[in-house]
Structures are given as structure tokens and as C-alpha cells.
Amino acid sequence: MSLQLLAVEATPLAISPWSLLPLVIGLVIIGLLAILGKVPVRYNLRNLQVRWRTTIMTALAFTLVIGLNTVMLAFVNGMYKLTQGSGQPGNVMVLSEGATDEAFSNLGFSDIGDIELQTGVLRDEANQPLVSRETYVVVNQPVRIRLPGRPRGRFTQVRGIDDAAMSARVHNLELYDGGEWITREGVRAVGEGQEAIQAVIGEGLAREIGRDRPPEELAKAKNPERLDVGETFPLGGRTWLVVGVIKYSGSTFDSEVWAKRDIIGKMFGKPSYTSLVLRTADAAEAKKLEYFFNNDFAKASVQAYRETEYFEALAETTKQFLVSIIFVTIVMAVGGVFGVMNTMFAAVAQRAKDIGVLRILGFSRLDVQASFLLESLAIALIGGSLGCVLGCFAHGWQSASILSRNEPGSSKFVVLELLVSGDIIAAGLAVALIIGLIGGILPSIRATLIRPLESLR
Amino acid sequence: MKFLLLILKNVRRNLLRSSLTALGTMALVLVVTLVWSLLAFLDQITSEKKQNLKAIVSERWQFPSQMPFSYAETLADGAAREPTDVKPLDSMTWQFFGGVLDKENVTRDTRMFAFAMEPRKLVTMMDELDSLPVDQKRDLEAIVEKMEINRQAIAMGKDWLRILGKRIGDRITLYGLNYRGIDLEFEIVGVFPPGRYDKSVVMNRDYLNGEVDKWPREHNGQQHPMADRRLGLVWLRVPDMNAYSQVADQIENSPLYSSPTLKCETASSGIASFLDAYRDLIWGMRWLLTPACLVSLSLVIANAISISVRERRKELAVMKVLGFRPLQILVLVLGESLLLGVTAGFVAAGLTWYGVNYIVGGMPFPIAFFPRFYINDGALWWGPAIGGLAALLGSIGPAWSACTVKVTDVFSKVT
Numbered sequence: 123m124s125l126q127l128l129a130v131e132a133t134p135l136a137i138s139p140w141s142l143l144p145l146v147i148g149l150v151i152i153g154l155l156a157i158l159g160k161v162p163v164r165y166n167l168r169n170l171q172v173r174w175r176t177t178i179m180t181a182l183a184f185t186l187v188i189g190l191n192t193v194m195l196a197f198v199n200g201m202y203k204l205t206q207g208s209g210q211p212g213n214v215m216v217l218s219e220g221a222t223d224e225a226f227s228n229l230g231f232s233d234i235g236d237i238e239l240q241t242g243v244l245r246d247e248a249n250q251p252l253v254s255r256e257t258y259v260v261v262n263q264p265v266r267i268r269l270p271g272r273p274r275g276r277f278t279q280v281r282g283i284d285d286a287a288m289s290a291r292v293h294n295l296e297l298y299d300g301g302e303w304i305t306r307e308g309v310r311a312v313g314e315g316q317e318a319i320q321a322v323i324g325e326g327l328a329r330e331i332g333r334d335r336p337p338e339e340l341a342k343a344k345n346p347e348r349l350d351v352g353e354t355f356p357l358g359g360r361t362w363l364v365v366g367v368i369k370y371s372g373s374t375f376d377s378e379v380w381a382k383r384d385i386i387g388k389m390f391g392k393p394s395y396t397s398l399v400l401r402t403a404d405a406a407e408a409k410k411l412e413y414f415f416n417n418d419f420a421k422a423s424v425q426a427y428r429e430t431e432y433f434e435a436l437a438e439t440t441k442q443f444l445v446s447i448i449f450v451t452i453v454m455a456v457g458g459v460f461g462v463m464n465t466m467f468a469a470v471a472q473r474a475k476d477i478g479v480l481r482i483l484g485f486s487r488l489d490v491q492a493s494f495l496l497e498s499l500a501i502a503l504i505g506g507s508l509g510c511v512l513g514c515f516a517h518g519w520q521s522a523s524i525l526s527r528n529e530p531g532s533s534k535f536v537v538l539e540l541l542v543s544g545d546i547i548a549a550g551l552a553v554a555l556i557i558g559l560i561g562g563i564l565p566s567i568r569a570t571l572i573r574p575l576e577s578l579r
Numbered sequence: 580m581k582f583l584l585l586i587l588k589n590v591r592r593n594l595l596r597s598s599l600t601a602l603g604t605m606a607l608v609l610v611v612t613l614v615w616s617l618l619a620f621l622d623q624i625t626s627e628k629k630q631n632l633k634a635i636v637s638e639r640w641q642f643p644s645q646m647p648f649s650y651a652e653t654l655a656d657g658a659a660r661e662p663t664d665v666k667p668l669d670s671m672t673w674q675f676f677g678g679v680l681d682k683e684n685v686t687r688d689t690r691m692f693a694f695a696m697e698p699r700k701l702v703t704m705m706d707e708l709d710s711l712p713v714d715q716k717r718d719l720e721a722i723v724e725k726m727e728i729n730r731q732a733i734a735m736g737k738d739w740l741r742i743l744g745k746r747i748g749d750r751i752t753l754y755g756l757n758y759r760g761i762d763l764e765f766e767i768v769g770v771f772p773p774g775r776y777d778k779s780v781v782m783n784r785d786y787l788n789g790e791v792d793k794w795p796r797e798h799n800g801q802q803h804p805m806a807d808r809r810l811g812l813v814w815l816r817v818p819d820m821n822a823y824s825q826v827a828d829q830i831e832n833s834p835l836y837s838s839p840t841l842k843c844e845t846a847s848s849g850i851a852s853f854l855d856a857y858r859d860l861i862w863g864m865r866w867l868l869t870p871a872c873l874v875s876l877s878l879v880i881a882n883a884i885s886i887s888v889r890e891r892r893k894e895l896a897v898m899k900v901l902g903f904r905p906l907q908i909l910v911l912v913l914g915e916s917l918l919l920g921v922t923a924g925f926v927a928a929g930l931t932w933y934g935v936n937y938i939v940g941g942m943p944f945p946i947a948f949f950p951r952f953y954i955n956d957g958a959l960w961w962g963p964a965i966g967g968l969a970a971l972l973g974s975i976g977p978a979w980s981a982c983t984v985k986v987t988d989v990f991s992k993v994t
Contacts, residue, residue, distance in 0.1 A: 179882045186871045186878075193867065197860075220679065220756040222690065225643070228804065260642040262842070262852075274844070275852050277642050358640045359840075390641045391808075391839060423759075446944060450868070453610050454875065460603035461879040464596055468886040521859040527687070535856045 137544035145548045148555030152499050159492030161485055166497045173469070177501060180465045184505025184557065185512065187454045188550045192513025194447040195549065196540040201440040201523060204538045208373035208436075209429035210294055211405040212244075214412050216398045219423035223532040224258040227396040233422035234395060240419075242411040243400045246291070252401035254289035257282035257383045259390045263357050266334040277535055278327070278357060279378045282386030286322060290368075292401050295375055297322065301351045301366025308382025310363055318354055318363035319385055324376035326537025328367050329520065331355050358389050374433065374525065377536045399429060436525040436534060455557050462561025466498050470569045477569055478577030487570035494569045498562025499555060506554025510547045517542040582907075586914040593887070600883040600919055604969070605927035607876040608962050612931045614864050614872075615961055616954045617944060621861065625851040632823050633704075633846040634667070636813040636830055638839045643675070645808035648788065650836060654813045657826040658833040665825040667815035671700035675811050676787050678753030678763065680743070688742050691753055693733065695784040698726035701734075704814055707775050715772045722769030730786040733765035736777035738950075740770055758805050761790050773940060778950045814846075857946050873969055881973035884916050888977045895981050896989035905982035912978035913971065920970025921963040928962020 156163050170177045216237055221227035229237075238251045245251055263278040283289040286303035290296070297303065304320045312318040323331070328348035334355070335343060344350045354361050357379070370376055387393045402408045408428045415426035470477070477490055485493075519540045526533040590597050636654055637644035655670040674695035681689045701708055701723055702716070711719060726732040733751070745751065747767050755761040763786060771779060787809070794803040817823045827843035830836065844852075854861070888895070895908060903911075932954040935942050941951030955961075 175885060176882060179878050179885070183875050183878045183882075186875045190868060190871045193863070197863070218759075220685070220759065222756070226677070226757055261640050262638075262642055274848060276855055277852070391645075392641075442944070450610055453606050454872065457603045457606035457610075457875060457879065460599045460606065461875075461882060464599040464603070464879070464883050464886070467595060467599070468890075472890070521863075522856055523860060524856040533856075 137548050141545035141548040141552075144552035145555070148499070148552055148559070151555075151559070152496065152503070155492045155496040155499070159496060160489045161480060161493035163496070166493055166500065169469070169473070169497065170500065176465055176468070180462060180501050181505035181508070183458055183461050184502055184554050185509040187451070187458050187557075188506045188509030188554050189512040190454070190509075191447070191451045191553060192510055192542060192546055192550050193516040193540070194450070195546045196513065196516050196519075196542045197521060197523075197538075198440055198444050198447060199541040199543055199546060200521070200538040201443070201525065201536075202437060203372055203541055204374060204536055205433045205437045205440065205525060206430075207371060208375065208433040209431070210292070210401070211428075211430055212402045212408050213292065213429035214400045214402060214408050214415070215427045215429050215432050216400065216415060217396070217425045217427070219425050221396075221425055222527070224256070224396045225260060225532075227258075227425075229395040229398065229424070230422065231394065233424070234398065236421045237398055237415075237419075237424065238400070240400075240411065240414065242402050242407050242414070244402060246288075250288070252288070252292055254292040254399040255284040255383065255395055256289065256397045256399065257387050257392055257394070258396045259386060259392055261358055261390065263331075266356070267336060276330070278331075279374075279534060280357070280386055280390075281375075281378050281380050282383030282392075283380055284383050286380060289380070289399075292399050293373075293375060295371055296369045297366040298325075298369055301364075303366060304380065304382055306382075308385050310365070312354065312361065312363055316361065318361040319381050320365045321355075321362040322366040322368060322380040323349060323364055324368045324378050324537075325370045326376035326520070327378060328364070330377075330522070330537060360389070372539070374436075374534050374536055377534070405430075433525075435527045436532070438527045439525060451553065455553060458557045459561040462498060462501070462558060463565060465501070466494060466562050466565035467568065469497070470494060470565050470572070474572055474577040477572045478574040481572075481574040482578075491566040491570045494566040495559070495562045498566070499558045502554045502558025502561075503551070506551050506558075509554070510550045513550065514542050514547070516540045582911070582914070586911060586918055589887075589911070589915050590918055596883055596887065597919060600880060601923040601926075603879040604876060604920060604923035604966055605930075607872045607879070607969075608924045608927035608965050609931050611869055611872045611876075611965050612928045612954060612958045612962055613935070613942060614869055616935075616958060617942075617946075617952050618861065618865055619955045619957065620949075620952055621854060621946070625847050625854060627820075627845060627847050630819050632817050632820065634815040634817055634823055634826060634843050635846055635849045636815065636841055636843050637811075637849075639831075639842040641839065644811055645805075646810040646836075646839060646841070647807045648672075648674075648810045650841075651810055651813065653833075653835055654815070654830065657815060657817075658829040658835060660829075660833075664829055665817070665822050667817050667822075667826060669700075669703055669816040671696055671704040671814045672784060672810060673812040673814070674784055674787060674809055676753070676758060676763065676782065677756040678758075679756055680751060680753065682754050690756070691739070691780055693753065693780040693782045695782050695787045698723045698732075698781075698783055701781065704816065705776075708772070711772060718769070719772065725768040726781075726783050729766065729768070730783045730789070731763070731765050732768040733780060733782045734769045734771060735767065735780040736771045737773060738777040739780055740767070758787070758791070758803065758809075761787075761794070761803070763787070763790065774953075775950070777940075815843075854946070860946075873965065876965070876969035877973035879973070880916055880920060880970050881976065883919075884912065884974040885977040885980070887915070888912060888981045891981075892984055892989050895984045896986045899984065899986050908984075909978045909982040912981045913974055916970040916974035916978070917967055920966035920968075922966070924962040924964070924966020924969075925959070926962075927966070928958045931962075932956070932958045 217227035218229050238253045243251045259280050261278045261280050262275050264275045268274060304322055308320055309317045310320050332348040340346055349364055351364055353364050368375060402411055412426045412428050415424050480490055517540060520537055521540060522537055524533045525536055638646055651672050657665060657667045659666045675692055676695050677692045679685050679690050702719055703709055722734050745767055749767050752762060752764045791803050791806055791809060795801060815826060817826055830841055830843045898908060935954045941953050943951050
């Protein structure tokens with residue numbers, strides 16, 4: 123299964139043709155076996171019922187393998203969706219030359235104007251270029267409530283922006299009701315001569331930091347699930363005030379704190395911009411602008427990336443996780459194959475007399491083979507379906523992870539949602555049927571080799 | 580002894596079933612062994628040591644840390660000012676030079692990040708390199724000596740050597756990325772022992788610092804933008820937790836480090852912070868994947884044993900008539916299952932240990948900055964333990980069923 127088969131669509135009903143194909147083939151095989159095999163299907167169902175303990179144990183093994191596979195693929199799907207959702211097709215991200223990540227980029231102030239005024243960059247109603255000027259830093263944030271087994275700090279992604287509303291427009295982000303974007307001052311009085319830095323925070327990070335609240339604060343909190351507007355948190359030795367929570371967007375921005383750039387720059391020793399994100403009309407224009415900056419722009423040394431490609435490159439770890447999951451699934455499936463084979467060989471041995479009678483009654487070897495293969499596939503389908511159903515409960519679970527292109531400093535801590543898609547369910551069922559088929563083929567061949575008269579002796 | 584022979588005979592009675600059960604067991608034990616090795620390694624590096632600790636000094640707030648190199652000298656002494664202050668046993672500085680091998684073709688394989696440090700510290704401070712076997716240590720010492728003599732010497736892991744298609748003695752040029760305008764030419768003088776540093780590259784910090792320091796002479800007195808930000812980390816070796824606490828206190832409260840301010844944490848604590856992002860993944864491996872494998876394993880064995888018991892009801896009834904007690908029959912069935920489970924578990928774990936550690940050279944898994952993981956030596960007893968435990972759990976039911984077979988029920992059926 124390639125990353126392409128992990129669908130962007132989150133709804134379980136959306137299945138791509140490629141994922142559907144193996145499942146359809148498996149179901150067609152079952153259908154053909156049931157229809158063309160002359161042994162009544164009732165015989166197989168009755169056998170599954172009579173030997174219910176063995177049926178349950180074998181099916182349960184399928185349930186575990188497929189259920190686990192579904193959850194693991196949902197995790198990878200969530201990571202993939204995050205990288206896809208983080209970039210806008212029409213956006214171009216400009217970094218300093220040679221910088222592979224925003225964290226290592228330093229754009230000169232004098233270059234900004236030239237970059238923003240290039241042809242292709244859209245303008246808003248006030249004829250201002252649709253550009254987000256940003257300074258990206260990663261900050262060590264001590265964890266207030268240290269739970270057993272949890273570390274003392276986390277790495278928090280902070281994005282300093284000049285104009286929050288403009289940046290939100292460029293990145294297509296909205297706030298939950300009750301929140302507001304950062305004002306020009308960037309700070310707000312929080313009583314007794316104290317000043318707090320205004321911050322807009324992604325929902326995923328709001329949940330993470332929300333867990334840091336001591337019990338007495340949690341008891342009084344507006345929203346016990348996450349940090350909300352009006353609440354404060356410590357970062358970089360200062361107090362920060364949440365003025366808005368970014369609506370869940372399925373992007374890396376859900377795991378960031380936004381604040382005024384000049385405050386961030388001074389606090390963390392990064393006075394320059396790290397990136398400019400320019401909005402163009404569409405993906406084609408973005409490609410043209412990217413080419414221009416990388417090849418023809420002579421006024422400054424910059425590196426441009428289409429935002430979608432920049433974030434897709436962070437899927438390097440996602441690919442590695444997928445390879446690991448496929449490996450684990452294959453190994454567990456091999457275990458499952460031997461388990462099914464055991465069950466079916468025993469079934470053939472125990473029903474040798476039945477097979478003899480069936481042969482004497484006129485059923486051919488192929489009919490007998492089809493019957494046993496059908497039984498094996500039926501157990502696989504029942505167990506696999508149950509596994510998919512159980513795996514679906516993981517849909518929507520939140521999980522922390524890291525996106526990275528496997529280079530130092532290119533990691534982004536993210537909070538993602540596990541996404542069970544139709545493709546994953548189809549893949550799970552297909553895997554179950556493959557295990558059932560491989561596990562059942564040899565025993566079914568063994569069944570055809572039973573001599574009727576010898577079995578009845 | 581006769582009992583054992585009986586168990587062996589029963590296992591051999593249906594070789595096909597025993598083999599399939601063993602193979603199924605081996606597949607699942609393989610998965611558990613891989614996962615537990617990974618978890619054991621992560622647990623080991625994040626658990627606080629009591630003695631011979633490493634402390635990591637870095638910027639308090641920003642990541643990655645970028646401190647002035649002027650901090651290095653006083654940090655090497657643990658910021659000790661008073662006679663009663665504690666000094667570390669050893670120290671090392673870490674600087675990071677990122678460059679590209681081909682300016683026209685910037686890809687992952689042409690981007691290289693080198694660690695700049697004092698070469699001597701490779702043998703005294705680096706994990707695993709400070710405890711090598713004699714012959715490997717000798718080779719590493721030779722590399723260190725070359726790097727001390729020649730500032731442009733560079734050492735790298737075998738993976739990089741393969742990617743570059745170079746050999747020892749060849750020269751490479753790195754065109755600076757994070758140190759814009761500084762291009763460094765190196766001579767490859769050695770390869771790290773296979774293992775943790777296969778993807779690492781180490782250079783002499785004096786070379787980098789020399790180039791940064793001479794920048795103003797060539798650029799009208801202007802400092803390089805990275806001049807005051809070139810020190811990444813400082814590692815300090817301290818004897819115990821008491822000494823660590825004192826050194827940490829000395830550093831964090833020292834007036835010498837105000838811009839930027841610093842923090843000091845143990846190596847395990849620092850790594851734990853890094854690994855926190857993977858906590859859900861680690862939780863899933865520990866509490867979902869492993870139990871699922873163990874339950875599947877139990878089911879595979881339970882299935883096989885229950886089929887076996889069902890087929891041998893008459894034989895078990897005859898055994899009871901001959902005087903075998905229920906407990907003996909229970910032990911017989913459990914024994915068969917344990918023999919299968921323990922043997923298959925041992926073989927699976929052994930093959931995994933050997934295959935991953937000596938043939939494949941470690942399992943690559945994208946967690947933090949660790950390129951590869953190796954199978955823990957403990958796997959050699961985990962395998963039989965997992966197989967045995969799963970066999971026990973899976974066969975308890977069928978064994979009980981076997982020992983409670985009613986002789987009258989079995990022989991009263993007309994066949």
C-alpha cells in the first residue's frame with residue numbers, strides 16, 4: 123500500500139478504486155465459491171456453528187490483527203492528512219537561500235519589499251499584497267504539572283506574525299467564536315500592573331497545554347478539555363494570554379502559538395523574518411512564482427517552496443512509519459496464516475468421514491475444495507470485519523507525533539487526529555481475505571485428496 | 580523422565596500441527612521481540628542514572644540552542660567560581676555545521692550536517708564510543724590523532740561513506756548552509772565503528788571556529804551572523820546526582836550567562852523531552868501492539884491445543900482408566916504446550932537477535948535522532964518467556980477440559 127492509497131477523505135465511506143480492487147476480488151471469489159461450489163453453504167455455516175469454540179478463537183485472531191492494522195494505518199493517515207492540509211495550493215513560502223526549514227532561515231529586512239511586490243502575488247481589497255510575514259521559533263516550555271513518566275518540558279512551536287488577520291487569510295485559518303486576532307500592541311494588561319503577551323493558539327496545542335493546568339485552575343476553567351480565551355500560560359519566562367483559539371484545520375498550525383513578531387524576535391534572539399508566505403491565484407501560479415524566485419530573482423538570495431510541497435516533504439517520517447506498519451502487519455499476518463491453516467487442517471481431519479460421504483454422494487473434488495476454502499474465507503471475513511469495526515473506534519482519537527524530513531532541526535511537533543478511511547477498511551478486509559485464502563488453500567487441497575472409501579472404513 | 584518422553588511423543592504425534600503452531604508462535608514472538616527491544620532501549624536511555632551522569636547545557640528557551648562560543652570555557656568548569664563549587668569530570672562542546680556537497684544539486688543526499696567538536700572527546704565523552712572493544716578503540720584513537728593534527732580532517736559513519744561513494748583519503752567540500760559564505764574543505768580520515776554513528780559526521784571545531792573568527796578580516800570588520808550563536812550544546816560529565824544538582828545550580832544562577840540564559844538537564848531528561856512527542860506512539864506499541872500480539876499468540880496455541888485435546892478424548896479416557904490422575908493429565912497437556920511455546924519462542928527470539936544485530940545491522944525506525952535500534956540481549960530469554968507464558972495462558976482451558984474428561988461419557992457413546 124502506498125501513501126497514495128491513504129485517502130485524504132476522512133469519511134469511512136470514501137474508498138478509492140485501487141483499494142477497492144483487492145477487496146472486490148476477494149468478495150467475488152467468495153461469491154463464486156458459494157455459487158459454483160455445489161456443496162450447500164448451509165453445511166459450512168453449520169460446521170462453523172458446531173465447532174464454535176475453534177471458529178471464535180480463529181476469528182478473534184483475525185480481529186486482533188486487522189483491528190490493530192486499522193488503528194496503525196489510521197495514525198499514519200492522520201499524519202499524511204496533516205501534511206496535506208498544512209499547505210495551501212496557491213501559497214509560496216520564501217526562505218533564505220539554502221534553508222531547508224523555517225527554523226534555519228534568516229531573511230533580510232531589506233529584501234522583504236522586493237519579494238512581496240513580485241507579479242503573481244495576489245492583493246486584498248485595500249491593495250495590500252496577500253503576504254504573511256513570519257518569524258518561526260521553537261521554544262522549550264517547562265511542563266507545570268509533571269505527571270509520573272512525563273518529561274519536564276516540551277518543544278513549543280511559536281510563530282511571530284506582523285498582521286495576524288492577514289496571516290490567517292493567507293493560511294485559511296479561522297478562530298472559534300469568542301476569540302479575536304492579536305492586536306497591534308501584541309500585549310495586554312492582566313491586572314496589578316502585569317502585562318501578558320497576546321497569543322492565538324492552535325486547538326491541538328490548546329489541549330496539550332490545557333493538561334498542564336493545576337487542579338484548582340482546571341476546576342474553574344471555562345473549558346476543561348483545552349485552554350480557552352482569557353486563560354494564561356507561561357512560556358519563555360513571560361505570561362501569555364490566549365485571545366483566540368484557531369479552529370481545528372488538520373494542519374501543523376493546530377500545534378502552534380501565534381504572537382506579535384517583534385515581541386517574539388526580541389524575546390528569543392531572532393530579530394529577522396524567517397519566512398514570507400505569498401498567496402497566488404492557484405497552484406499553477408504558485409509553481410511559476412516558485413521558479414522565478416529560485417532561478418530568476420536576483421535582488422536577494424532566497425529559496426522558495428510551494429507550501430504544499432514544503433509540508434509534504436515533512437512526510438518522510440510518515441513513510442517510514444508506514445513501512446514499519448506494513449512489516450508488522452505482514453509478520454502478524456504470517457502468524458495468522460499458520461493459525462488458520464492449523465484450524466482448517468484439523469477441520470479436514472475431523473471431517474474426513476463427511477468428505478467421504480460428500481464424494482460418494484457425487485460432489486467432485488473441486489466442490490469439496492471450494493467448500494473448505496469458503497469456510498476459511500468466511501472465518502476470515504467475520505474476524506476481519508469485527509477487527510475493522512473495532513478499529514473504527516480509533517477514528518478521531520488525538521495523538522501527539524512528529525513530522526520530519528529526517529534532517530536535523532526539520533521536525534515539527536504536531537497533534538493529529540487518527541483517521542479511519544474507507545481505504546483503510548477496504549485494505550483491512552482485503553488483508554483478512556488474503557490470510558484466509560492462503561491459510562485455507564493447502565487444507566482444502568488436502569481435503570480433495572481424501573479417498574472416500576478409506577475415510578468411511 | 581518418562582513423562583517428558585510422553586510429552587515429546589505427543590508433540591511429535593501430529594508434526595504438521597505442531598509445526599504450524601510453532602511457526603505461528605515464532606512470527607508473533609518476532610514482533611514482540613522487535614517492539615520490546617525498541618521500548619527497552621528507550622526506557623534505558625530515559626531512566627535517570629545515579630552515577631557517572633552526563634549533563635546537557637543548552638539555551639533555556641530556544642531550540643535549537645545557539646549560544647556564544649565564549650560560554651564554552653566557563654561551562655567546561657561548570658561555571659565554578661568559589662573554591663567549594665563543583666567542577667565536572669569532563670566536558671565537550673557541540674557545534675553544528677550544515678553544508679551542501681553540490682551547490683547546483685541540493686537534495687537530501689547532498690546535504691550534510693557535521694558535528695564540530697574537540698576530536699579527543701570522541702573517545703572520552705561519546706556514548707558507546709567511550710566503551711569500545713580494544714581493537715575498535717585503537718582504530719578510533721588513530722582517527723582522533725589524525726583529526727588533532729589536521730584540522731581539516733573529517734570522520735564519518737559508513738552510511739555516509741556509501742552515499743558519497745568516497746574512500747578514506749578522499750577530499751570533500753561542504754558549502755555552508757547555516758554558516759552562509761563559509762565553505763569548508765575536508766579530508767576523510769576514518770570511519771566510525773558500525774552502529775549508532777553510521778549516519779554521523781564529525782569535524783574538528785577549531786577549523787570551523789577559525790573560519791568564523793577570520794571572517795571580519797575579509798569582510799570589512801563585520802562579524803559573521805553566526806559568530807555569537809555558534810555553540811549548540813555543552814556536555815558535562817559528573818560523578819553523581821549530588822554533583823549534577825550543584826553544577827546545574829551553578830550554571831543556571833551564574834551571572835555569566837544572561838544573553839541567552841541557560842538550562843542544565845541530565846542527558847536522560849533531555850532525551851525524554853525529545854521523546855515526549857512520540858509518547859502516544861510508544862504507548863500504542865507498549866499497550867496495544869504488544870498485548871494484541873500476546874493475545875493472538877495465546878489464541879493460536881489455544882486453538883491448536885484444544886483441537887488436539889478434542890481429538891484425543893478417548894486416549895485421555897483410557898489414560899484415566901489406566902490410573903493417570905487428572906493433575907498428571909493437566910501437566911501433560913500444559914507440558915506439550917509449554918514445550919512448543921518455549922522452543923518456538925527461543926528460536927524466534929534467537930534468530931531475530933542474530934539476524935537484526937549481525938546480518939541486517941540494526942532495525943531502522945524513525946524515532947528521534949536514533950538511526951537504528953538493536954535487539955537487546957535480554958531477547959534471548961524474553962522469547963522463551965513470551966512463548967511459554969502465551970502457551971500457558973492459551974492451554975489452561977484445554978488442559979482443564981482434558982483433565983476433566985469423564986470416562987463414562989467417552990465410552991458410553993456408540994460408534
